[in-house]
Structures are given as C-alpha cells and as structure tokens.
Amino acid sequence: MSYLDNFLFGYYPYICLSVFLIGSLIRFDRDQYTWKSDSSQLLRAGQLRLGSNLFHVGVLFLLFGHTFGMLTPHFLYEAVISAGTKQLLAMVSGGLFGLLGFAGVSILLHRRLSDDRIRINSKTSDVVLLVLLWLQLALGLATIPLSAQHLDGSMMLKLAGWAQHIVTFQAGAPELLEEASPVFKLHMFLGMSIFLIFPFTRLVHVWSGFGTAAYLVRPYQLVRSRRLGLVEREPLSRNPR
Numbered sequence: 001m002s003y004l005d006n007f008l009f010g011y012y013p014y015i016c017l018s019v020f021l022i023g024s025l026i027r028f029d030r031d032q033y034t035w036k037s038d039s040s041q042l043l044r045a046g047q048l049r050l051g052s053n054l055f056h057v058g059v060l061f062l063l064f065g066h067t068f069g070m071l072t073p074h075f076l077y078e079a080v081i082s083a084g085t086k087q088l089l090a091m092v093s094g095g096l097f098g099l100l101g102f103a104g105v106s107i108l109l110h111r112r113l114s115d116d117r118i119r120i121n122s123k124t125s126d127v128v129l130l131v132l133l134w135l136q137l138a139l140g141l142a143t144i145p146l147s148a149q150h151l152d153g154s155m156m157l158k159l160a161g162w163a164q165h166i167v168t169f170q171a172g173a174p175e176l177l178e179e180a181s182p183v184f185k186l187h188m189f190l191g192m193s194i195f196l197i198f199p200f201t202r203l204v205h206v207w208s209g210f211g212t213a214a215y216l217v218r219p220y221q222l223v224r225s226r227r228l229g230l231v232e233r234e235p236l237s238r239n240p241r
C-alpha cells in the first residue's frame with residue numbers, strides 16, 4: 001500500500017465526514033440566512049425545470065442506492081440475492097439513474113454558464129459544485145464497463161467492505177482497495193471531497209430536503225379562535241383560512 005492510498009482511503013474519509021458533520025452544524029448555527037438552495041428560478045426559469053428535475057431524480061436515487069448498497073452487510077442479503085445479481089442490479093439501475101442525473105447536471109451547467117444573468121449572480125462555489133457533480137457522475141458511469149469485467153460481484157464486495165470498515169472504525173480498510181482500478185479510486189476520492197465542501201456550498205439544502213420529512217409527524221398548530229378568543233387545537237388542514 002502506498003502512503004497516498006493509505007492516506008486517501010484510510011484517513012481522508014474521516015477528515016471529510018468530520019468537516020461535513022461539524023461544518024454543517026456550525027453553518028446552521030452561525031449563518032442561517034445563507035442556509036438555502038439558492039434557486040436561480042427568478043433569474044431564468046428556462047431549462048431549470050427539466051435540468052433540475054432530471055438531476056434531482058437521478059442523484060437522489062444514487063444517494064439512497066449507494067448508502068444502502070454499500071452499507072448493507074453481505075450476510076443480510078446473501079440468502080435472497082447473490083453478490084453477482086446484486087452487482088448487476090446496481091449496474092443497471094445506477095446506469096439508468098446515473099444517465100438521468102448526468103443529463104440533468106449537464107443542462108444545469110450549460111444554463112449557468114451560458115446565461116449572463118445567472119453567471120454574474122453565481123458564486124464561484126455554485127460553478128465549482130456543478131463541475132464536480134458533473135465529473136462525479138461521469139466517473140460513476142465510467143465504472144460500469146469496469147464492473148462488467150468481473151460479474152461475480154467480488155470487486156463490489158471489496159468496495160462495500162471498504163465503506164463498512166470505514167463507518168465501523170475497523171482497521172485495514174485501504175488494503176481492501178489494492179486491486180481496485182484508478183477509476184473507482186478517483187470516483188471515491190471525488191465523492192468524499194463532495195462531503196468535504198458540502199458545508200461551504202448550497203448543498204446544505206439537502207439536510208433541509210430530508211428534514212421536510214418531519215412535517216409528516218409534526219405536532220398540531222395552536223390556532224386562536226376569532227369569535228371566542230379561545231385557544232383551540234386544530235390541525236392546519238381543517239382550518240378554512
């Protein structure tokens with residue numbers, strides 16, 4: 001194992017995860033007015049609906065797919081699905097949603113750079129983020145032909161093993177990647193780097209996107225009755241105004 005591999009796949013993941021979690025907390029605490037998706041819809045609605053929808057559908061599927069696919073231990077699913085079949089499933093679904101996301105982010109990047117109003121109103125981080133997401137999706141798609149070279153799922157098990165070693169703080173994670181192609185490694189490095197820059201960009205809106213699920217279990221609102229001046233408990237949906 002080279003020193004670089006050891007650092008990038010043994011230590012760097014923890015640096016990225018710490019900055020992601022602590023950085024998000026500090027940004028939320030100190031800078032709530034900047035905590036937003038920073039939509040540019042008011043500057044130009046054109047291309048946004050198609051680009052943004054394609055991108056979000058693709059990337060949200062990939063986010064859940066990567067999380068559950070990489071972090072579910074092999075023994076939990078081996079009775080139901082073999083490693084080879086799981087890999088094929090990941091290649092087909094990841095390829096499909098990866099293409100959707102890639103088409104979407106290409107439209108968003110083109111829109112951001114080609115429209116003067118949007119370009120002038122963009123922060124450097126807005127453009128850098130879209131370029132990084134474009135590269136990350138392209139690299140992810142480039143791993144599919146490589147996975148097709150070992151359809152038994154053996155490489156997928158090693159990559160998932162790496163992620164599981166990292167989140168469970170086990171030693172020996174970088175060694176699992178000894179035979180991994182540089183394309184996989186680059187995809188993983190860039191993926192971790194996106195977590196690293198997360199708190200400093202508009203990506204913080206992803207926390208809020210998932211936070212909206214709390215609406216489903218939110219408590220009743222307290223509503224004051226106009227006639228009696230009494231305080232009643234009534235769900236918002238039953239309030240005529």
Ligand code: HEM
Binds near residue numbers: 053203
């Ligand atoms: C959790 C669910 C999410 C919700 C509810 C959400 C919502 C939004 C909204 C309302 C906007 C602004 C309007 C627009 O540009 O479409 C936006 C923009 C954006 N979102 Fe999300 N988002 C989510 C997840 C994600 C994820 C997982 C990523 C990437 C990893 C992401 C990356 C972006 C980017 C890069 C933009 C800017 C697009 C541009 O204007 O160039 N979002 N999102």
